[in-house]
Amino acid sequence: MSIPIMEVEKKDSLVSDEEEKASGNVNYGNISPASLGSVQFKKDYNLKYAYVAGGMYRGVAGKEMVVKIGKEGMIGFLGTGGMELSQIGAAIQYIQKELSLGQPYGLNLLHKPSDLAMEEKTVDLFLSYGVKNIEAAAFLSITPALVKYRVQGLTRDQSGRIITVNKIIAKVSRPEVAQAFLSPASEKILSKLMDENKITPEEAGLAKEIPMADDICVEADSGGHTDSGVSFVLMPAMIKLRNEMMEKYQYHKQVRVGAAGGIGTPEAAAAAFMLGADFILTGSINQCTVEAVTSDTVKDLLQQINIQDTEYAPAGDMFELGAKVQVLKKGVFFPSRANKLYDLYRHHNSLHEIDEKTRLQIQEKYFKRSFEEVYNDVKSFYPASEIEKAECNPKHKMALIFKWYFGYSSRLALSGSEESRVDYQVHCGPALGAFNQWVKGTDLENWRNRHVDKIATKLLIETAQLLNQRYSTFHNYSLSEFKSTDNKS
Known part of the structure; x- marks a missing residue:
C-alpha cells in the first residue's frame, strides 16, 4: 500500500475524455502546503501543516520555539534531554499559558538507559501536567515508563473503539525498534505496572489492542543521535513493516510514518513526501534560528x-x-x-x-x-x-x-x-x-532573520511549488511521448 503525497477528496477523473488528455489542459498545480501529508495526522494533532519541529537536547528546542511553531499550525517538541525536572515543569507551564486550548505542542522524552528512574520521573511529570503528546527518541526497546505514559487513560467509545489520551511519536532508524513501537505493550511490562498499581487492569487489557506509538518517524542521517541511515533505504522498508504490522494486529487506526533527517531544502522535503511520508520532521535547521536556546556564538x-x-x-x-x-x-x-x-x-x-x-x-x-x-x-x-x-x-x-x-x-x-x-x-x-546554501543571498542568510515558523512555512510553500512543477514536467514529457508515438503510428 502506497501513501499519497497529499490526501484530498478523489474525483472520478481528472479529464473527461482522451482528447482533453492529449490537449495538455490538465491542472497539475493543485498541491498546496496545507495539502501535503496525512489528513488524519493533521486532524489528530490539530495541525494546519504536516510539519513537526523536533526536540533538541538541553532545551535548545525551547519553550519559545514550541509556542512559535504551535501558533502557526504546526507542532514543536520541547527538548527535555539534559534538563532538570524543575526546568521542564516551568517550561510546560509557560507553553500551556501561551498556547490557546487546542493549539498543538509536545515534549521530547530522551531514553536514559543508565537512569531509568529519571526517565520514569520525567514521564510522571508529563502526566501530572496533562501533556498529551511526546516524541520518544533514542529508545532501543520499550521501557516501563513509556508503557505507563501510553496506557494511562485508555477507554472505549460507544462504538467500541479505543480512545488513546496520550500520543507517542517514536523516532526510529532500525526495523527492530520500529517493530517494537508498532506492537502492543508486552504482557510482562503490563503485569509489572499493574502489580505496582501504576495502571488499572482495564487499561492493561485495552493496551493489548493498540500499538505503542500513534506514529513512527523514520530518522535518517541527522544531528544528534544517529545510525547514519539513508531515507531512500529506510522509508520503503519501514512503510512495508508498518503495513505488515497493521495486518498482523488488525489495528482500527492507521499508524502514520513520517520522515526526518537531512530535511533542509524543498528538494529534500519533496523527496520525503514522494517516498510516502505522512509528515516531515526538522531539527538541525531550527537550531540556527532566533528562537533556539543556544548562544549567538x-x-x-x-x-x-x-x-x-x-x-x-x-x-x-x-x-x-x-x-x-x-x-x-x-x-x-x-x-x-x-x-x-x-x-x-x-x-x-x-x-x-x-x-x-x-x-x-x-x-x-x-x-x-x-x-x-x-x-x-x-x-x-x-x-x-x-x-x-x-x-x-x-x-x-x-x-x-x-x-x-x-x-x-x-x-x-x-x-x-x-x-x-x-x-x-x-x-x-x-x-x-x-x-544555508538554499537561503544564501536572501534575507534568511542571516540567522537573526530566521524564525522557526517562517522557515517552516517557506519550506512547505516551496516544496508544494516544486512538486507542482515536477508533476507538470512529467505530464509534458508524457504528452510529448504520446504525440511522438501517435505521429509514428
Missing part, C-alpha cells in the same frame, strides 16, 4: 557551515554502548577529542593504563582541570550506586570521568564561552549546510 558558527562541516562523535549519554551523535566539525575540536576519549576507553581498563603524556594532554587541553577535580564533580552528579560501582571498577570510573567532558562541552556551547570555543559540542546534521 554557536549560531554564528552554524550560519557559516556547508554540507561537509559535520562529523560523528560518541554520544555522551550512551558512551559505553558506542552510540554516535552527529555534531558540528567546522571551527571546533570536539569531534576529534571525543573520539579520542572513546578510543582510550575501549583500549584501556583504567586511567592508569594510559600513558602519562596523553593523560596530561587530556587534563590540560580537554578538561582544563585534573582528573581528581573532574571526579569530584562527577560524585556530586551521579547517584551513590554509580559512584560505588566506579570505586570498585576502574574502567567504569574512567567512563564517568570521560563522560563529564560531554556535559562540559555542551554547557560551553550553550553559554557561548569564547575562550573554550574549540570544545563546543553542537548537535547538527548536514541538512543545515544545505539550508
